Amino acid sequence: xxxxxxxxxxxxxxxxxxxxxxxxxxxxxxxxxxxxxxxxxxxxxxxxxxxxxxxxxxxxxxxxxxxxxxxxxxxxxxxxxxxxxxxxxxxxxxxxxxxxxxxxxxxxxxxxxxxxxxxxxxxxxxxxxxxxxxxxxxxxxxxxxxxxxxxxxxxxxxxxxxxxxxxxxxxxxxxxxxxxxxxxxxxxxxxxxxxxxxxxxxxxxxxxxxxxxxxxxxxxxxxxxxxxxxxxxxxxxxxxxxxxxxxxxxxxxxxxxxxxxxxxxxxxxxxxxxxxxxxxxxxxxxxxxxxxxxxxxxxxxxxxxxxxxxxxxxxxxxxxxxxxxxxxxxxxxxxxxxxxxxxxxxxxxxxxxxxxxxxxxxxxxxxxxxxxxxxxxxxxxxxxxxxxxxxxxxxxxxxxxxxxxxxxxxxxxxxxxxxxxxxxxxxxxxxxxxxxxxxxxxxxxxx
Amino acid sequence: xxxxxxxxxxxxxxxxxxxxxxxxxxxxxxxxxxxxxxxxxxxxxxxxxxxxxxxxxxxxxxxxxxxxxxxxxxxxxxxxxxxxxxxxxxxxxxxxxxxxxxxxxxxxxxxxxxxxxxxxxxxxxxxxxxxxxxxxxxxxxxxxxxxxxxxxxxxxxxxxxxxxxxxxxxxxxxxxxxxxxxxxxxxxxxxxxxxxxxxxxxxxxxxxxxxxxxxxxxxxxxxxxxxxxxxxxxxxxxxxxxxxxxxxxxxxxxxxxxxxxxxxxxxxxxxxxxxxxxxxxxxxxxxxxxxxxxxxxxxxxxxxxxxxxxxxxxxxxxxxxxxxxxxxxxxxxxxxxxxxxxxxxxxxxxxxxxxxxxxxxxxxxxxxxxxxxxxxxxxxxxxxxxxxxxxxxxxxxxxxxxxxxxxxxxxxxxxxxxxxxxxxxxxxxxxxxxxxxxxxxxxxxxxxxxxxxxxxxxxxxxxxx
Numbered sequence: 001x002x003x004x005x006x007x008x009x010x011x012x013x014x015x016x017x018x019x020x021x022x023x024x025x026x027x028x029x030x031x032x033x034x035x036x037x038x039x040x041x042x043x044x045x046x047x048x049x050x051x052x053x054x055x056x057x058x059x060x061x062x063x064x065x066x067x068x069x070x071x072x073x074x075x076x077x078x079x080x081x082x083x084x085x086x087x088x089x090x091x092x093x094x095x096x097x098x099x100x101x102x103x104x105x106x107x108x109x110x111x112x113x114x115x116x117x118x119x120x121x122x123x124x125x126x127x128x129x130x131x132x133x134x135x136x137x138x139x140x141x142x143x144x145x146x147x148x149x150x151x152x153x154x155x156x157x158x159x160x161x162x163x164x165x166x167x168x169x170x171x172x173x174x175x176x177x178x179x180x181x182x183x184x185x186x187x188x189x190x191x192x193x194x195x196x197x198x199x200x201x202x203x204x205x206x207x208x209x210x211x212x213x214x215x216x217x218x219x220x221x222x223x224x225x226x227x228x229x230x231x232x233x234x235x236x237x238x239x240x241x242x243x244x245x246x247x248x249x250x251x252x253x254x255x256x257x258x259x260x261x262x263x264x265x266x267x268x269x270x271x272x273x274x275x276x277x278x279x280x281x282x283x284x285x286x287x288x289x290x291x292x293x294x295x296x297x298x299x300x301x302x303x304x305x306x307x308x309x310x311x312x313x314x315x316x317x318x319x320x321x322x323x324x325x326x327x328x329x330x331x332x333x334x335x336x337x338x339x340x341x342x343x344x345x346x347x348x349x350x351x352x353x354x355x356x357x358x359x360x361x362x363x364x365x366x367x368x369x370x371x372x373x374x375x376x377x378x379x380x381x382x383x384x385x386x387x388x389x390x391x392x393x394x395x396x397x398x399x400x401x402x403x404x405x406x407x408x409x410x411x412x413x414x415x416x417x418x419x420x421x422x423x424x425x426x427x428x429x430x431x432x433x434x435x436x437x438x439x440x441x442x443x444x445x446x447x
Numbered sequence: 448x449x450x451x452x453x454x455x456x457x458x459x460x461x462x463x464x465x466x467x468x469x470x471x472x473x474x475x476x477x478x479x480x481x482x483x484x485x486x487x488x489x490x491x492x493x494x495x496x497x498x499x500x501x502x503x504x505x506x507x508x509x510x511x512x513x514x515x516x517x518x519x520x521x522x523x524x525x526x527x528x529x530x531x532x533x534x535x536x537x538x539x540x541x542x543x544x545x546x547x548x549x550x551x552x553x554x555x556x557x558x559x560x561x562x563x564x565x566x567x568x569x570x571x572x573x574x575x576x577x578x579x580x581x582x583x584x585x586x587x588x589x590x591x592x593x594x595x596x597x598x599x600x601x602x603x604x605x606x607x608x609x610x611x612x613x614x615x616x617x618x619x620x621x622x623x624x625x626x627x628x629x630x631x632x633x634x635x636x637x638x639x640x641x642x643x644x645x646x647x648x649x650x651x652x653x654x655x656x657x658x659x660x661x662x663x664x665x666x667x668x669x670x671x672x673x674x675x676x677x678x679x680x681x682x683x684x685x686x687x688x689x690x691x692x693x694x695x696x697x698x699x700x701x702x703x704x705x706x707x708x709x710x711x712x713x714x715x716x717x718x719x720x721x722x723x724x725x726x727x728x729x730x731x732x733x734x735x736x737x738x739x740x741x742x743x744x745x746x747x748x749x750x751x752x753x754x755x756x757x758x759x760x761x762x763x764x765x766x767x768x769x770x771x772x773x774x775x776x777x778x779x780x781x782x783x784x785x786x787x788x789x790x791x792x793x794x795x796x797x798x799x800x801x802x803x804x805x806x807x808x809x810x811x812x813x814x815x816x817x818x819x820x821x822x823x824x825x826x827x828x829x830x831x832x833x834x835x836x837x838x839x840x841x842x843x844x845x846x847x848x849x850x851x852x853x854x855x856x857x858x859x860x861x862x863x864x865x866x867x868x869x870x871x872x873x874x875x876x877x878x879x880x881x882x883x884x885x886x887x888x889x890x891x892x893x894x895x896x897x898x899x900x901x902x903x904x905x906x907x908x909x910x911x912x
Contacts, residue, residue, distance in 0.1 A: 028535040029515040032500040034508040058554045060471035060585025064498030067875045081464045087586040094454040102458030109464050123555050156492040157521045367539050
């Protein structure tokens with residue numbers, strides 16, 4: 001009755017010249033590659049000091065977030081609770097009461113009340129038409145000292161509405177008070193998962209403009225976070241932050257500037273010039289720093305020459321920009337892993353189509369990708385992967401496991417990249433062990 | 448009681464500050480079918496399968512399997528775009544040519560009552576690949592999913608005369624998945640146990656195995672069920688091929704009585720088969736010698752809604768321990784008048800077997816706490832099932848030593864002796880390196896030694912060796 005027939009061997013890779021913008025690959029069933037070491041909503045929520053997260057969902061959904069918290073260690077796990085929805089709850093439960101009493105029970109059982117609670121309702125509540133306004137109103141009356149963030153874990157809506165990441169950022173920054181007096185000296189960096197390094201161009205320029213940069217990733221207390229309400233402007237590099245930035249402009253009057261995670265000198269100079277003007281200062285002469293980057297890239301090129309390079313979208317939000325930088329400097333980028341192309345990356349994508357048409361563009365979720373051979377041909381030079389998915393799909397041991405740019409930005413990021421690529425090209429790593437660990441203990445892909 | 452009051456009570460019972468969430472039924476299906484060359488599609492939004500592949504599937508990094516998600520979005524759900532799902536399934540089945548397609552719903556597909564039976568039927572008609580669905584919804588634990596998946600495979604395997612191991616007793620082991628047993632060493636330990644028992648492993652459902660191996664299961668003399676997930680398949684193999692089954696995990700001192708039980712069950716089955724063959728009204732499919740030349744009608748199977756999703760899969764079955772194990776099972780449980788000092792948290796059959804093994808080794812009584820799907824008849828008296836977090840914390844206050852997944856340690860009083868038993872269905876990959884293969888004699892001895900050290904029996908006079 002059941003017969004085994006050998007599968008076809010075609011892979012969904014496209015030469016970049018033939019790829020369509022912004023979605024090169026047709027939607028369909030999805031595969032999940034074994035490289036999942038990116039930030040998720042639990043990690044991001046843990047950035048808010050003195051907060052607690054409560055998820056209300058079915059076991060299948062809770063499982064992922066519960067274990068994410070558990071893998072972060074005991075201190076984080078104790079800042080996480082869940083309210084499990086069971087099958088009979090779909091038709092025998094008053095969901096408003098269930099939410100109110102369940103969250104109340106959890107908060108009363110905690111050793112002390114958190115300053116803020118991130119409540120994550122789910123797809124089910126949306127489909128059941130649960131009156132969340134009533135739920136939050138009641139909770140706020142019961143716990144007046146607690147700030148409730150109305151987050152949602154509803155991936156079913158992410159392609160047609162806000163993603164859970166966008167919504168979470170909006171709701172976290174909605175906790176900022178609107179009655180604080182504005183301090184022109186303060187500027188926020190919002191929406192990032194990773195703290196910017198001290199030498200990043202954004203930090204240095206902000207300081208040069210006489211401004212203090214506040215960042216959630218560097219807040220040690222909830223009061224530190226509330227201080228972000230005093231800032232007069234917001235900066236952000238994470239594209240999941242557009243909605244939060246618009247909301248803060250409307251609610252707190254904080255003007256916002258988006259600084260995409262660009263990699264080319266021209267783009268970086270434009271961004272820093274805009275930033276300087278936004279902060280009321282002037283952009284310093286960037287030529288010495290560009291020269292430093294050139295030296296670093298030339299030295300790297302001297303080291304790795306024509307070694308093939310693969311880039312994925314978890315390494316940076318704008319992989320096309322990074323690929324263009326590298327190709328412009330004589331590097332041999334052969335593969336890019338991205339399921340879609342960001343708006344900010346369109347020009348770079350078009351440039352690559354004309355100047356490096358043979359780069360292979362791979363999806364990461366296409367079902368056929370599970371069949372991609374994860375080993376290089378015998379005798380081929382070792383491939384250098386930038387990002388965990390590129391490392392997974394190519395099977396290389398030479399890779400840079402950073403995500404979201406690793407906390408670097410601008411010209412400083414290029415210097416860092418050159419040094420990190422140089423190390424990665426020299427030192428083979430245990431790719432499987434690093435990739436499989438995700439956010440839990442030891443070396444991981446989260447930092 | 449009013450709906451609001453009931454809802455408030457339920458909320459308090461289901462609130463977890465520290466209690467872990469067990470793997471879901473959909474993931475149980477994926478785990479059970481992982482190695483069989485079929486394609487499993489969870490009808491769920493994009494991203495939801497990463498939980499399974501990240502946390503619950505140790506084979507995912509380096510073993511190929513066709514586990515996908517439908518990437519359902521809000522418009523598909525509201526506008527009923529089953530055509531999109533159907534086309535995606537047909538395209539992928541044609542490209543991948545799996546051995547079968549198993550299409551399973553998670554909670555939204557269940558909530559909006561997507562007719563996955565019809566979709567599976569349409570895929571099968573269009574592609575010729577056997578397709579079926581199972582009643583999951585992501586709102587039950589993985590044991591139920593394993594049960595449903597292995598049971599379905601048992602319905603579909605052909606009658607086989609392939610024999611292994613010469614004249615030895617041929618045994619199917621049912622209910623082995625990485626969610627309940629360590630991936631490394633389990634199959635070898637089972638094979639070693641069977642060799643010691645003058646038997647041989649006919650098929651292992653479904654870890655370290657192939658579909659071809661499972662297709663030889665009909666040639667076995669007896670089945671050994673080592674977790675709840677194997678019970679459904681055991682029942683079907685008995686009904687279809689007359690293969691009796693024995694329940695129990697071969698741990699330490701339990702191995703000898705289990706070996707006896709296997710031989711005894713096989714012996715009685717042969718006698719029953721001979722007796723039936725002499726009669727004229729024996730149902731053909733119960734005869735050990737009858738050849739079933741046609742597979743069961745797929746449509747009949749699909750049209751038989753045997754297990755409504757809101758009932759435990761095994762609730763209406765009568766499962767029993769083998770007679771030779773009953774004294775140990777009852778003694779190992781908490782039927783003794785004094786409260787037990789040892790508590791074990793885990794999957795029902797495995798935990799009960801471990802309790803019986805500890806009793807046989809040390810005379811130690813144990814109270815079982817079973818947080819997952821279970822067959823009530825198989826649990827010793829006094830077993831606590833699916834307790835709330837507050838009830839569990841209260842229970843642990845009068846426990847002398849706890850054997851459980853390390854995630855339970857957060858619920859324990861600080862001075863409670865604790866022996867970690869990492870369980871993938873509970874803590875995922877988190878304690879993978881510390882897993883104990885208790886089917887291995889050395890690992891069981893080490894556990895016993897540790898237990899004696901951490902909770903010596905003389906400290907708990909109420910337990911009499």
